[in-house]
Amino acid sequence: MDELLGLPRFAGREGAAFKPGLGRIRALLGAMDDPQQQFRSAHVAGSHGKGTTSALVAAVGSAAGRRTGLHTSPHLFAVNERMRIDGAPASNDWLAGAVRRHRDLFERVGPSFFEATVALSLLYFAEKQAAAAVVEVGLGGRLDATNILQPAACAVTSVRLEHTALLGSTLAEVAREKAGIFKKGVPAVVGADVPPEALAALRDIAGETRAPLHRVGEETTLHRVGQDEAGLRLDLQTPLRRYRGLRVPLYGRHQAGNAAAAARFAELFWSDARSSAQPVRDGFAGVRRLAGLRGRFEVLGRRPLVVADVAHHPDALAATLRARADHFPRQQGRLVVAFGLMRDKDAAACAKLLAEAEAEVWPVALESGRALPPDALADVLRERGIARGPAGTAEAHRQRFLAEADPDDVLLVCGSHRVVAGACDT
Missing domain, CATH: 3.40.1190.10 (Mur-like, catalytic domain)
Known part of the structure; x- marks a missing residue:
């Protein structure tokens, strides 16, 4: 093909x-x-x-x-x-x-x-x-x-x-x-x-x-x-x-x-x-x-909570963060966001939302010329005082999170379809 x-x-x-x-x-x-x-x-x-x-x-x-x-x-x-x-x-x-x-x-x-x-x-x-x-x-x-x-x-x-x-x-x-x-x-x-x-x-x-x-x-x-x-x-x-x-x-x-x-x-x-x-x-x-609907607040695990969502602009990210709080109010542990964006998206506005949610962000490295490089994303996050983890693939972040998370912790994988695909099973 x-x-x-x-x-x-x-x-x-x-x-x-x-x-x-x-x-x-x-x-x-x-x-x-x-x-x-x-x-x-x-x-x-x-x-x-x-x-x-x-x-x-x-x-x-x-x-x-x-x-x-x-x-x-x-x-x-x-x-x-x-x-x-x-x-x-x-x-x-x-x-x-x-x-x-x-x-x-x-x-x-x-x-x-x-x-x-x-x-x-x-x-x-x-x-x-x-x-x-x-x-x-x-x-x-x-x-x-x-x-x-x-x-x-x-x-x-x-x-x-x-x-x-x-x-x-x-x-x-x-x-x-x-x-x-x-x-x-x-x-x-x-x-x-x-x-x-x-x-x-x-x-x-x-x-x-x-x-x-x-x-x-x-x-x-x-x-x-x-x-x-x-x-x-x-x-x-x-x-x-x-x-x-x-x-x-x-x-x-x-x-x-x-x-x-x-x-x-x-x-x-x-x-x-x-x-x-x-x-x-x-x-x-x-x-x-x-309908084969995938990647829309797709729950990949519950304790700890792991969610994949294709939210890639500020409005969608805000809705996803609200959904996590509204639907899973008892899971109030650490919030980790494995996050990667394309260059044409509003990284600063997304970073503001992540800072307000008190999230720890792990940048996702994507194999695409359109992707915002992890170091550039890290610079935007740093300006907001957001705690950051090392860059890696979405699946690597998921495995690392599962290895160290407490049951009440939450991992949100989002930012683009490519990020979500990297964390979901086909």
Whole structure:
């Protein structure tokens, strides 16, 4: 699969990888006989929460007995994780064979890595006869390769200033790019975590495209959010019903908002979820297995507590630190954070949060030209007076922690997908 891995990637060479427009993905899929037309699809955009929301909606379909595809990015361990059916990734043999079959096509069209993986995901879902697929937007929405879809439902989970050189310098501009996935007559779910300026832009695009807008903040109510060591237990009201004691094995108050958005989205997309509460209950409870969800406050051990989370920006790190305190209040021993970042992330803001949490930070060395070197990270931590351990790999830090930790101690492994992959078993 060297041909696939050698294509331009946003994570590696941004200028070469970001190729706005749908011409290349249209050419790829046209040559593949338009596989995206062979199943129903749901399309999910957002600054935060889109991956979790996508996984929850897909899990509802799987729980209802529908063969459900799920495309997300980036991956943790291997590229075939981006294309999953009922939580299981495409086999290495299928992916290698598909790349060989379409080598000439890739050379002729010249797609980015992301465009190629989107095409392969849609081809996989069609060839494996998925009944439906939930597809997460890569970046933005309007010009993202996934916008080739004609979905039955779509969503924008949240809007924040991000990738401003590509999406715009105001919340309204970013929101308009994300709302580029709205389609005429297709229900559009908007998460509760959307600022007024962005919401106004989303409303405008929904009106222009005549897409029925469903605001999670208006159509759902969280009457109760319980947090314990197993995750969340919600009391959620939607226009269809009240879900009492809805178990979601995810951590953090922010995930309750994602669950509310996913429940409403599932009701609009899945007929099974409209006729019965059970697919939502079973799908949410089994989301990690049914959707193959990894690296979201993934508990790797309990006493001592070891958690891996792909949080890589200040908002996400703050949410993860809060989740640790809220869900495991009795584990008040030493907090160690095995931490590594990419150069383009806000290391200073993350360091401030780690200092406030009184964490001891062990820098993670990553084999990537994009990574912030451990000595540079150590300098940022030193400015905040944070206790530091020696640099090492995520797995080495995990083993060292387990060898010396007390039962009430906590290890949080976070900062990037690569850091988390280094500490998790495949």
